[in-house]
Amino acid sequence: MPIHVSRCSFGYRRREFVLEDLTLRLPSGCSVLLGPNGAGKSTLLALLASALRPSAGSVTLGDLDTRRRRDVQDYRRIVGWLPQQVRPVPGLRVREQTSYAGWLKGLSRQEAWERSRNALQQVGLEELADRPTAHLSGGQLRRLGIAQTLVHSAQVVLMDEPTAGLDPAQRRVFRCLLDSLRDQTTFVVSTHQTEDLAESYDSVILLDRGRIRFQGPIRSFLDLAPRQVAQERRAEAVYADLVAGEV
């Protein structure tokens, strides 16, 4: 069941829209969300996560509509979200915070505790399970955030720059994680890294100044690059042209 964004507008201030009249049907598989700083990626992800509500239009998943308060809890059980900032919960250790996230999503305390072990293994944090979350490094905190979005086996997982601040080995772990879950989970991942997109993602959504400049399969995106551009530079070239409005 895909998330459907229909004629959605949103602004943090009256009459100043960050996203305007946006329509989008999230494809299954792994989508990468690209766009320059300030394009509206985090805002779009927060709307998709139901953390923000559209000023106009709707975000729906089947019968669930994020504008209806009674739908929000069910919606959030299906949709997991890693925001740009992951905050340690004061006094909690790594496994406790992961487990707490699962409990907030409707798991029983016991189930949340049991599943938290697997979620921490998936991001390579099992050895830090007993460390206070306030003592984690930036990259470790980000991995904790990823574990929090995975703990309740959400069907749709939205991640806002999950690999920012991760070392190359951990980026690789992240790519393997997407690979291992892509059959059962729909991912939308925002990033500024345009290398190796074809290895990890099935489709691309490119936002610029609150509007969608491209949405479609990764192959169609890369095919927009001039022939002479080397394979590893194609995504960067298309990105630069679309954002500059030259394609």
Ligand SMILES: Nc1ncnc2c1ncn2[C@@H]1O[C@H](COP(=O)(O)OP(=O)(O)OP(=O)(O)O)[C@@H](O)[C@H]1O
């Ligand atoms: N809480 C807020 N209050 C007011 N304006 C905001 C707020 N958050 C974001 N904005 C504005 O909304 C616009 C879109 O911001 P957003 O964070 O969605 O962009 P982004 O594409 O995620 O950027 P980046 O790549 O830098 O993370 C920007 O102009 C930003 O200044």
